Amino acid sequence: MNVMDAIQARWSVRTYALRAVEPEKIEAIMEAGRLAPTASNEQKWRLIAVTDPELIAQMVPACKDVAWVGTAPLILVACSEGDRTMVCGQSARTVDCTIGMSYMTLEAIEQGLGFCWLGWFYPEKVCEVLNIPDDFMVVAVATVGYPAREGKRSPKKSTDEVIVYNRMA
Ligand SMILES: Cc1cc2nc3c(=O)[nH]c(=O)nc-3n(C[C@H](O)[C@H](O)[C@H](O)COP(=O)(O)O)c2cc1C
Numbered sequence: 001m002n003v004m005d006a007i008q009a010r011w012s013v014r015t016y017a018l019r020a021v022e023p024e025k026i027e028a029i030m031e032a033g034r035l036a037p038t039a040s041n042e043q044k045w046r047l048i049a050v051t052d053p054e055l056i057a058q059m060v061p062a063c064k065d066v067a068w069v070g071t072a073p074l075i076l077v078a079c080s081e082g083d084r085t086m087v088c089g090q091s092a093r094t095v096d097c098t099i100g101m102s103y104m105t106l107e108a109i110e111q112g113l114g115f116c117w118l119g120w121f122y123p124e125k126v127c128e129v130l131n132i133p134d135d136f137m138v139v140a141v142a143t144v145g146y147p148a149r150e151g152k153r154s155p156k157k158s159t160d161e162v163i164v165y166n167r168m169a
Helices: 001-008 023-034 052-060 067-071 092-110 122-130
Strands: 046-052 074-081 116-119 136-145
Touching: 001 092, 023 046, 023 074, 023 092, 046 052, 046 092, 052 067, 052 122, 067 136, 074 092, 074 122, 092 116, 092 136, 122 136
Parallel strands: none
Antiparallel strands: 046 074, 074 136, 116 136
């Protein structure tokens, strides 16, 4: 599967089959994140793979009590140590973790899995469940697993609406 195949195959999976993710697949996912670019190559982050069923159950209340989160056999968390604002005005750590999570989730697709990115989480609760220190910021959370059913991604805006070559009109 090439990168565009993975991008085409992706959709947000919100119910997972009762099937564990093989350890070698999790390793490939985490390696994809480890190799992702970070601002100034600082790598001030931790990329966490949560597979312990007890911790996954505790992640449900940390994710606004969304029940299907608890059906995922794997939850990925990208968190960063401290922060700094780049010249462009953006948080280096937020961008780092977002890229890292994108690499990991695309690798999950290559491994035949599905995922759903989660914005509905309480960072302080995630820190408590996963023993993440106070000086870390939880940026991204995603559920991963084998989809329980088939699905397809939501409609996207047309090329004309979102793609610009050179200057905006
Ligand atoms: C930053 C971000 C946060 C998201 N948060 C949630 C969430 O909390 N719960 C959820 O069910 N889906 C969440 N999603 C998934 C989006 O709803 C989904 O990507 C969007 O509806 C498009 O559908 P598709 O991914 O199938 O193309 C999130 C996606 C992104 C990128």
